[in-house]
Amino acid sequence: MDDEPSILNALRRLLRLNGITTLQATSGREGLDLLKAHEVDLVISDMRMPEMDGARFLELVKEHDPRIMRVLLTGYSDMESTIAAINQGSIHRYLAKPWDDQELLLAVRDALGRRQLERENARLARLTEEQNLLLRDANAQLENRVAARTAELSQINDMLEASYQDLDDSLHASFRVLSNLIDLRHNESGHSSRVAEMSREVARELGLSERETRDIYLAALVHDIGKNGYPDAMLTKAVSAYSPKEMQRHHRHPLDGETALMSFQHLGAVARIVRQHHERIDGKGFPDGLSGADICIGAKIVAAASDLDQLQHGSLGDQRHDAESACQLVFTGADTRYDRRVVETLIKVWTRMESAARSDVQIDVRDLQVGTVLARDLVSSTGAVLLAAGYVFDEKIVRQVTSYATRQGVQMSLWIRRESVNA
Structure with a gap:
């Protein structure tokens, strides 16, 4: 921005020849209106301007969008104001008038490069945040799937353990039957x-x-x-x-x-x-x-x-x-x-x-209670072991043993562990 058309034309020509699109304004207010209508990466302003000087204008540019790079063109007589603008953070760089074209182009490219880096960093930050959100969602879904699969495997494992226990119990029962037959034979x-x-x-x-x-x-x-x-x-x-x-x-x-x-x-x-x-x-x-x-x-x-x-x-x-x-x-x-x-x-x-x-207790079968522990083998009248020592009586077996004694018409006594009586 400059109030002198010749300076504007010179800047426009120089920048366009180097592939840089420009907007022009001859006053601070006109420049602010352009910022409201367009997305701008860099503002170059002369120090001496009508209505407001370049330092004040660039200060307002900063308030509008602090990401815009700001360059001030100034003469040596304006150095005090330039230093103040630098200290206030209103400008990123200043160039003395008359400027050197190569120095100006270098400053512009540097400012635009920094702006591009900021834009790229912002894009990467947004991308990272989006990816983090996706990753968080994926992790949540994975955790849910893992939890569901773990629960399923746990259920399967419980079923397998129950099946194994059933098989093991059946195996023990089969061997106890074999044991009874062996003892009867011998x-x-x-x-x-x-x-x-x-x-x-x-x-x-x-x-x-x-x-x-x-x-x-x-x-x-x-x-x-x-x-x-x-x-x-x-x-x-x-x-x-x-x-x-x-x-x-x-x-x-x-x-x-x-x-x-x-x-x-x-x-x-x-x-x-x-x-x-x-x-x-x-x-x-x-x-x-x-x-x-x-x-x-x-x-x-x-x-x-x-x-x-x-x-x-x-x-x-x-x-x-x-x-x-x-x-x-x-x-x-x-x-x-x-x-x-x-x-x-x-x-x-x-x-x-x-x-x-020696501390075992002998009781009549009619006094048998759920939870009592058989201390010695329960043997039938023919010598077969009906229940092995250590067996814990449940409700079903209590009924069966009582019924067996009734059917056989015999007085049946059991030896049980004292500590299990009325436990």
Whole structure:
């Protein structure tokens, strides 16, 4: 802006020749009107102007739009006012008159370049904000999808766990049925169940994993399944009374037991325990003559637990032993027949279980309550284990047990854990 047409023409010519579009005004008011009607990047104003000087005009330009670059053309006599305009921030640069065309073009290009950078920065800032909003929305949608998928997976996992638990419960029930059939066939009421309980507690005491403990418990329930093929005559004899031929048959029963369990493909560890439960630490056992570390820990546990129970209740020898004598016999077999650590743990566990059993309470079946815990196996009149020790009675089973006693017309007593009475 300038009030002299010759200066305006010179500026217009110079700038247009360099591809710069210009607007012209001869007064401050006319210049302000142009700013209201057009988008402008740079204003060049002469200092000496009618109505208002260039410094004041550029100050008003700044108020209108501070982003507009402002250049002041001034003479040396106007230097004081120019310095004041610079200090007030009204101008970005000043050029002395008469100007040098190259210096003027350089100043204009610099100002327009800065304005373009500001515009680009603003565009990028808007773009960044838009992208951030989109990203925020995308993240929110992703979080919602992840939350929904997580909930779905959690539900599926719960269903799988419930199904697995059902299968596991069914497996345990099947093995308990097998255990009852084995004990009925051998006329050894509750032997397999007692061995399984002791073996499980020993495994826990030794710090074995939940899976290992489960396999040991299942193997103990059916460890004598290979004996089901024995002739009746063998089942009525003590092992010490077997003939050489019967002893050969006896030595083969762990292999028969393993074979019987082969249909349970995911229970290879159980079958292995059944096969090895007559092996000895000193290598004099059967069927494979394994020794020491070659015998799995489950087989070591079941072997000691089974012999301890049979010494007291079964047919391991020609006479039954009291508890103290049975424990002493098993202990003397440490490091030869049995694993010492297993034996020491077994006796500790057996002592604890016997101590707990002395506090058990015997009740009539008609006094059975929901939530009570069975302390000893519930055995039928034929010797079958109906419910294993440790079972927690629910309403359905209370009705079934009561109904069973009524149908059979018998007085039935149950041993339950004292702490569960009226709990």
